[in-house]
Amino acid sequence: MPKRAAVLPGTLDLLILKSLSLGPQHGYGVLLRIGQITEQALLIEQGALYPALHRLEHQGMIQAEWGASDNNRRAKFYRLTPAGRRRLRDETTSWERFASAVASALRARPEEV
Amino acid sequence: MLARVRSWMNAVIRRQRLERELAEELDFHLASRADDLIRGGLSRAEARRQAHLEFGAGERYKEECRESHGLRLVNELRADVLYAARGLRRTPGFAAVVVLSLALGIGANSAMFSIVNGVLLRPLPYRDQERLVVLQERMPESLYAMKSFRIPPVVNALLHRDELHSFEDMLAMDHASYQLVDAAEPEDLQAGWVTANMCAFLGVQPVAGRCFTAEEEARQAPVTLLSYALWQRQFGGDPNVVGRAVPLRAYDGDKFFTVVGVLPPQFRLVWKLELWMPLSESRNYRTRNAMWSPALTIARLKPGTGIGQARAEFQTMQRRIFPKEYEGAGGNRIVVMPIVDFLTESVKTGLTILLAVVGLVLLITCANVSNLLLSRGAGRVREMAVRASLGAGRSRVCRQLLTEALVLAALGGALGLVVAAWVLKGAKALALQRVPRLDEIHIDWTVFAFTALVSVLCGMLFGWLPSLRLSRLDLADAMKAGGTGAIGGRRQQRVMASLVVFEIALCVVAMMSAGLLINTFVRLREVDPGFRADHVLVASLNPRVGAPDSATQSLGEVLERVRSIPGVLTVGLSDNPPPAHVRSIQDFKRPGTLDAFGPGGPRANSRVVSPGYFQAMGIPILRGRAFDSRDQSDSPRVIVISEGMARRYWPHEDPIGKTIILRDYRKEVTAGIAGVARDVRQTGPRNQPDGLIYSTYSQADLRLPTLLIRTKADPASMAPLVRHEIRAVDRTQTLRTLTTMDRLLAGEVAEPRLYMVLLGGYGALALALTAIGVAGLVAYAVSRRTQEIGLRISFGASRPDLLRMFAAGSLKLVGAGLVTGIPVALAVTRFTRSLLYEIGPADPATLAMVAVVLMGVSLAACGAAAFRATTIEPTVVLRQE
Numbered sequence: 001m002p003k004r005a006a007v008l009p010g011t012l013d014l015l016i017l018k019s020l021s022l023g024p025q026h027g028y029g030v031l032l033r034i035g036q037i038t039e040q041a042l043l044i045e046q047g048a049l050y051p052a053l054h055r056l057e058h059q060g061m062i063q064a065e066w067g068a069s070d071n072n073r074r075a076k077f078y079r080l081t082p083a084g085r086r087r088l089r090d091e092t093t094s095w096e097r098f099a100s101a102v103a104s105a106l107r108a109r110p111e112e113v
Numbered sequence: 114m115l116a117r118v119r120s121w122m123n124a125v126i127r128r129q130r131l132e133r134e135l136a137e138e139l140d141f142h143l144a145s146r147a148d149d150l151i152r153g154g155l156s157r158a159e160a161r162r163q164a165h166l167e168f169g170a171g172e173r174y175k176e177e178c179r180e181s182h183g184l185r186l187v188n189e190l191r192a193d194v195l196y197a198a199r200g201l202r203r204t205p206g207f208a209a210v211v212v213l214s215l216a217l218g219i220g221a222n223s224a225m226f227s228i229v230n231g232v233l234l235r236p237l238p239y240r241d242q243e244r245l246v247v248l249q250e251r252m253p254e255s256l257y258a259m260k261s262f263r264i265p266p267v268v269n270a271l272l273h274r275d276e277l278h279s280f281e282d283m284l285a286m287d288h289a290s291y292q293l294v295d296a297a298e299p300e301d302l303q304a305g306w307v308t309a310n311m312c313a314f315l316g317v318q319p320v321a322g323r324c325f326t327a328e329e330e331a332r333q334a335p336v337t338l339l340s341y342a343l344w345q346r347q348f349g350g351d352p353n354v355v356g357r358a359v360p361l362r363a364y365d366g367d368k369f370f371t372v373v374g375v376l377p378p379q380f381r382l383v384w385k386l387e388l389w390m391p392l393s394e395s396r397n398y399r400t401r402n403a404m405w406s407p408a409l410t411i412a413r414l415k416p417g418t419g420i421g422q423a424r425a426e427f428q429t430m431q432r433r434i435f436p437k438e439y440e441g442a443g444g445n446r447i448v449v450m451p452i453v454d455f456l457t458e459s460v461k462t463g464l465t466i467l468l469a470v471v472g473l474v475l476l477i478t479c480a481n482v483s484n485l486l487l488s489r490g491a492g493r494v495r496e497m498a499v500r501a502s503l504g505a506g507r508s509r510v511c512r513q514l515l516t517e518a519l520v521l522a523a524l525g526g527a528l529g530l531v532v533a534a535w536v537l538k539g540a541k542a543l544a545l546q547r548v549p550r551l552d553e554i555h556i557d558w559t560v561f562a563f564t565a566l567v568s569v570l571c572g573m574l575f576g577w578l579p580s581l582r583l584s585r586l587d588l589a590d591a592m593k594a595g596g597t598g599a600i601g602g603r604r605q606q607r608v609m610a611s612l613v614v615f616e617i618a619l620c621v622v623a624m625m626s627a628g629l630l631i632n633t634f635v636r637l638r639e640v641d642p643g644f645r646a647d648h649v650l651v652a653s654l655n656p657r658v659g660a661p662d663s664a665t666q667s668l669g670e671v672l673e674r675v676r677s678i679p680g681v682l683t684v685g686l687s688d689n690p691p692p693a694h695v696r697s698i699q700d701f702k703r704p705g706t707l708d709a710f711g712p713g714g715p716r717a718n719s720r721v722v723s724p725g726y727f728q729a730m731g732i733p734i735l736r737g738r739a740f741d742s743r744d745q746s747d748s749p750r751v752i753v754i755s756e757g758m759a760r761r762y763w764p765h766e767d768p769i770g771k772t773i774i775l776r777d778y779r780k781e782v783t784a785g786i787a788g789v790a791r792d793v794r795q796t797g798p799r800n801q802p803d804g805l806i807y808s809t810y811s812q813a814d815l816r817l818p819t820l821l822i823r824t825k826a827d828p829a830s831m832a833p834l835v836r837h838e839i840r841a842v843d844r845t846q847t848l849r850t851l852t853t854m855d856r857l858l859a860g861e862v863a864e865p866r867l868y869m870v871l872l873g874g875y876g877a878l879a880l881a882l883t884a885i886g887v888a889g890l891v892a893y894a895v896s897r898r899t900q901e902i903g904l905r906i907s908f909g910a911s912r913p914d915l916l917r918m919f920a921a922g923s924l925k926l927v928g929a930g931l932v933t934g935i936p937v938a939l940a941v942t943r944f945t946r947s948l949l950y951e952i953g954p955a956d957p958a959t960l961a962m963v964a965v966v967l968m969g970v971s972l973a974a975c976g977a978a979a980f981r982a983t984t985i986e987p988t989v990v991l992r993q994e
Contacts, residue, residue, distance in 0.1 A: 027138060028145040046146070047169035050139065051177035058182050060116030066134075069141070071148075076138045083116075 004043035012044070012052050013061075014095060017080065017088040020062060024079035026069060027053055053078060061087050117183065124182040135178055143168060189509070193516035200517065207489060208521070211482050214882060215525025218471075218478035219571065220532025221875065223564045225471045227533070228540060229464050231554035233457050240316025241413060246420060247455040248410040248427065249448045270410050271308070272401055273430060279423035281415045284314045285407035287395050291361040291388060292655050294845040296347055301655060301847040302361075304337075304388035306395045314413070315382065322355035322374030329373075330391040333399070337361075337370040338389040341378035361388075362655075362845070364816075379553070383409060383456060411452060424449045456549045462947050463868050464548075469941065470626050470872060473619045474879050475567070479575040480612045480619075481886045486518065486579035487609055488893040497583055511584040518576025519569065526568030533560060544867040578608070606894060610926060613886050617930025617971070618937060620883040621963060625938040626945060627869075627876025628959040633950045634869040637862050642691065643793035645731025648682075649854035650828035651690070652820040652835055655847055667842055668810065668818055672723060674838040675822060680831055682823045685726030688815050691793060692861050699806055702774040703762060704783075710776050717758050717804035721815040726807075727753075727790060729821045737769040737788030740809040744787075750775075750812050751787040758804035759789045775806075777813075784808075821854075828853045868948060880967070884974040887926065891919055891978035903987035912983040916976060923975035927968050935960070 007015075019025065019033040031049055034042070056062045061084035069075040080088070124131055143164045150160035165171075179188065201208040236242050248270045270277065271285040286307040293300045311317070312324035321344075325336045339354070348354045358369040370390065392398050397405035414423060427449055450458075500510055534556050541551055582605065654671070668686060676684045689697065699719035702708040708715055724740040726732075735756055744751050752773075759768045768786045775782045790807065810818075820839075824831050832851050839846050850857075859866075895902070902915065942954040952959070 026141070028142045031142075045169045046142070046167050047139075047171060047174040050142075050174050051181050054178040055181035058117060058120045060120070069145070073141060073144070074137065075141050076134065 004041060007042050007044055011095075012048065013056060014088070014091045015042075016049070016052055016056060017061065017084055017091070020078055020080045021085065021088055024065075024077050026075040026077050028075075030078070056084070060084075121183040124179075124184050125187055128184075131179075131182070135175060139168075139171060139175070189512070190516065193513045194520055196513065197517040197520040201520070204489075207485065208524075210885075211485060211521050212524045212528060214478050214481060214885075215522060215568075215571065216528035216532050217878060218475040219526050219529035219564060219567050221471045221536055221878075222475050222567055223529060223533040223560050224536035224540070225464075225468045226563050227537065227554055227556065227560045228548075228551070229468050230559065232548060232550045233453070233461060233464060235550070237453060237456075239452075240314075242452065244414045244416070245452040246412055246414060246423060246449050247452050248412060249450070249455065270412070270427070271398075271407060273434075276430060277412070277423075277426055279414060279418045279426050280412035282310065282314055283410065283412040284308050284311060285392060285410045286311075286382065287392065287398070287407045287409075288384075289363070289390070289394065290849075291363050292845070292847050293347060293359070294362050294367075294847075295360050299845055299847045300347065301849045302343070302387040303384070304390060305382065305384070305386040306390050306392045306398075307382070308392050311382070311389065314411075317377065317380060319374035320377050321352060322372070325373055325391050330393045333393040334391070335368055335370045335394075336373045336391065339372055339375045340380065340385070340387045340389075341376060343387040344375045420449060420451065460548050460864075462944060463864065466626060466941075466945055466948070467868070467871055467875075470623050470875050470879075473623045474875050474882070475571065477616045477619050477623075477879055477882045477886070479571050480616045481882055481889070482518075482521070483575040483578050484609050484612050484886060484889055484893075486575065487582065487605060488889060490514075490579050490583040491605070491893075491897075493583070507584050511580045514580035514583055515573070515576045518580065519572035522568045522572030522576075525571070526564050529568070530556070530561070530564055533564065540867070540871070543870060544863060547864045547867070582608075606890075606897065609890055609893065613883075613890050614926055614929045614933065616883045616886045617927055617967065618934030620879045620967065621931060621934030622938040622941055623872075623879035624876045624963045624967065625942055625960065627872040628963050629942060629945060629949055629952065629954065629956060630865065630868045630872045632952055632956065632959055633948065634862065634865045636951050637865055640794070642858065643732065643791055644691070646854045646858050648824050648826075648828055649729065650820075650822040650824060650831055650835060650851075651854055651857060652822065652832075652839065652851045653849040654818045654820065654839065655845075655849060668723075668815065671820070671839055671842050672725070674842060675820060675835055676725075678831065678834050678838060680825050680834075682825055683725050683729040684723075684823070685729030685821045686723035686810060686815065686818050687726050687821060688721045688817055688819070690720075690730070690819050690821055692857055700776045701806070704772060704774060715762060717754075717806045719806045719808065721808050721810050721813045723810050723815075726821065729823045730793075731823070732793060733791050735789045735791055736767070737786070739788055739790075740807075744809050745811050748812075750782055750784040751809070752784045753788040753790050753807040754786055755792050755805035755807075756789050757792045758806070761804065819850075865948070865950070880970060883967075884970050887923060887971045888974040888978040890926075891923060891975045892981070894919070894922070895979060895982045898982075899985055900991065902982050902985050903989070903991045906985065907987040907991065915982050916979055919975055919979035919982065920972055923971050924968070927971045931964055931967070935964075938963075 015034050015038070016030055019030050019037065022033065022037075025033060027049055030053070031044065031046060034044065053062070057064055057078070061081060062078045063081050065077050065079070066074060067077045143161070146164040146167065147157075147160040150163055151157060155163060168174075179185070237245075239245060271283060274280075274283050277283075284307065286305045289304045289306050291302050291304050293302055308314075309325050309327045309330040312319065317324075319338065320341065322338075324338065325334075329336050337359070339348070344350060344354060354372050355374060357372050359372060360367055360369050362368075370388075376389070392407070395407075396402075398407070412423075414420065454461075497510060500513075501507075505513075537554065537556065540548075541554075544551060672684050672686065675681060697719050698716050700710045700714055700716045702710060702714065722740070724742075724744075727734060727739045734753070736759075737753075739753060740751065752775075754768060762768070763771065768789060770785065772783050772785050775784055790805075793805065820835070822828065822831065822835060829852075836848060836851060839848065905915065938960075939955050944954075946954050
């Protein structure tokens with residue numbers, strides 16, 4: 001497996017929000033989905049997911065509901081709220097801006113400074 | 114924002130469920146991961162292990178989840194409270210002392226607050242009560258000393274109602290009394306004669322029937338309103354009482370009054386009266402007697418009119434109507450005051466002083482608890498160091514210590530409510546008659562709220578200093594075996610000492626106030642009333658209706674029957690014995706002088722008595738004789754005068770045998786002076802004795818007779834027998850009063866007694882707390898200086914030397930406390946002047962006693978605490994390096 005990169009602190013929230021935007025899911029499912037959409041390139045400590053989920057729930061970005069999983073076990077499902085959707089949009093924009101700024105900085109050549 | 118708050122509240126309320134769900138959620142994750150791993154080929158056990166490994170530290174994540182719901186603060190607080198409770202359980206003695214002293218301080222404050230709130234601050238239950246004022250004519254002080262010979266005529270505001278434009282409406286009332294004779298238990302009833310607009314003016318709705326109308330007042334209809342209590346008591350709450358004709362006996366005969374309505378329970382118009390009739394019952398009112406004015410006149414200011422305006426208008430009117438008397442009346446004051454002030458002015462000063470002193474006691478308690486916590490804190494340094502080393506930040510430690518303080522305060526506050534209820538009950542027992550509205554005060558939610566608030570403030574007050582100091586630690590220093598570093602050092606001791614000085618200063622203030630009032634009460638009690646008050650039973654009779662002759666006859670019969678009761682020594686009659694609150698003034702002239710009747714001429718109080726009066730009351734006849742069987746209605750008129758009157762009007766001669774001319778109902782009567790009696794204080798100890806003219810009841814009209822019965826044994830035990838004999842003569846007698854003279858006189862000083870008891874109690878409490886503070890400080894110093902003491906002993910210091918050393922320290926503290934406290938005390942006690950008798954607010958004797966007692970008690974406390982120092986073994990302490 002190629003070496004996985006560590007997750008920067010603020011980005012876990014962003015990944016969670018993105019993954020829930022693709023449809024409601026329980027905590028384990030969110031983990032699997034993040035793995036899917038990042039093509040397993042990130043190293044996420046599994047337990048760290050839950051404080052992030054609870055924090056987002058506390059802030060009203062996501063909403064929780066108990067339901068039945070695929071194999072009929074009781075699980076806590078999360079879904080995105082309108083506020084969460086807004087947050088996702090804003091964070092995505094700032095992320096892209098940040099990423100492009102860093103990328104352009106890294107492209108700088110000695111003669112440009 | 115709202116979402117966060119909701120989530121937080123949800124988390125706090127449903128803690129258990131949150132925990133369960135959290136556990137379930139994480140278990141689901143682990144199970145799902147394990148399943149996937151099993152599908153991938155691992156064994157069950159291996160899959161589970163792997164899943165756990167991948168998950169990470171479960172507990173830490175759980176904690177972080179809890180935190181993310183904002184529960185951290187709540188959890189920490191909960192932990193702190195439990196920790197504090199455990200700590201207190203380990204030191205029950207300390208906890209008990211602190212909680213008890215806090216309970217006494219907080220409880221006393223809550224009780225006083227509820228009294229001040231209920232009596233002084235609470236609005237009255239009348240319509241638009243903030244615009245209500247009382248119009249009152251005040252007798253100048255000089256009248257009591259008979260220096261001024263004029264009773265200023267009174268402006269009857271009611272008669273001039275239309276001329277006073279500041280007021281939109283006016284109500285007036287006068288006092289009356291009736292007997293309800295046609296009942297199983299005949300009763301004496303206090304009544305009010307009031308203008309017909311009473312219900313509308315006050316905004317009161319009768320619970321049955323209606324109020325009387327202006328038309329009924331105009332045609333002098335004999336109608337009446339019943340009080341709720343009377344309705345229940347004598348009429349059984351019968352709803353058909355409206356319209357019933359009730360026979361009532363007044364001074365001038367029996368009359369039937371028709372009941373038109375019943376007033377609500379707890380209704381009062383300054384006084385709680387049983388019957389209300391229209392003011393047209395008053396002859397003075399009907400005849401528009403210019404020399405009379407109602408007992409109480411209340412007016413409502415027009416909206417937007419200030420009280421100053423009303424005052425000016427009223428004064429102008431007075432000046433216009435009675436120009437001569439107004440100018441020369443010297444001290445006549447027309448008072449226009451808000452109704453609440455009128456009700457409470459007599460008690461405002463006293464209650465405020467009490468509230469202040471009680472606040473001082475609480476401050477002293479807080480200072481004490483602070484010191485106690487500081488000295489206890491020195492022993493917990495290691496505990497704090499360990500906590501700090503485990504990662505607790507300074508603010509966390511500080512918060513935990515503050516929580517401890519608040520727990521103590523909360524316990525103190527809870528117990529304080531019990532104390533408050535008890536103090537309130539005591540206050541009611543002592544002073545229900547004298548303090549207006551006291552009976553309406555109960556422990557209610559405002560008291561709860563106040564107690565809670567005061568508890569929290571106290572906790573913060575005494576907690577902040579110890580928390581700050583203790584959380585400021587030098588870790589390495591603290592962990593050293595014998596070292597406590599900054600905690601407990603010189604600096605801490607100086608802080609504790611200044612707290613004790615502060616306590617002492619406050620104690621001086623409290624003790625000075627208490628001392629002045631105790632002094633006052635003692636002096637009042639020692640005042641010689643001029644007669645012998647012990648073993649006297651007082652029975653006030655209602656007037657017997659009928660011709661004066663038959664009245665005298667039946668009075669004579671009553672005297673005989675009562676005199677024949679075994680155990681009765683003598684019986685006397687009087688129309689207004691001391692403690693008298695009513696004055697009847699008699700004008701007189703000395704023949705052969707320029708004396709004239711009327712304002713400016715000689716006058717004295719008049720009293721009609723039976724011959725046995727002087728003996729029954731123990732009033733010695735100084736010269737001449739008392740009345741006897743010689744003085745009948747057909748013999749020459751004689752009087753007995755008081756010695757003060759003799760001194761004033763016959764300064765250089767013997768008045769015995771001289772005659773004066775009395776004005777008796779517009780007739781002139783010549784009377785001879787048969788005797789001179791000792792001066793008697795008429796209206797309680799505060800007023801100087803006045804000139805008195807005694808007449809005998811066979812020669813003058815005795816209107817409202819009171820029996821004065823001197824008994825051999827305890828007078829109260831004779832009461833039933835006396836009542837029986839009186840009723841045997843007149844079955845309808847209701848006996849307005851039947852009590853002992855001692856109790857009546859005690860009632861005169863009920864207010865000073867109340868202040869003395871309460872202030873004395875609080876002053877003593879302040880002293881005790883301060884003594885504990887001093888003892889605590891000295892004990893602490895001893896424990897800190899054991900090595901120094903050991904050295905001193907080994908160098909030859911003896912026990913007295915050591916005690917002297919500590920005593921000198923205490924004296925310095927007390928001195929500092931006195932120096933700061935005495936000026937404050939003098940500034941505060943200035944306000945007690947109106948409560949004092951014969952001493953000034955800066956009475957040096959009281960001040961000296963306060964200082965001496967304080968010093969003595971402090972030295973004793975210091976000595977007790979320092980005694981331990983003398984038992985130190987030098988070899989033991991010096992070895993403790």
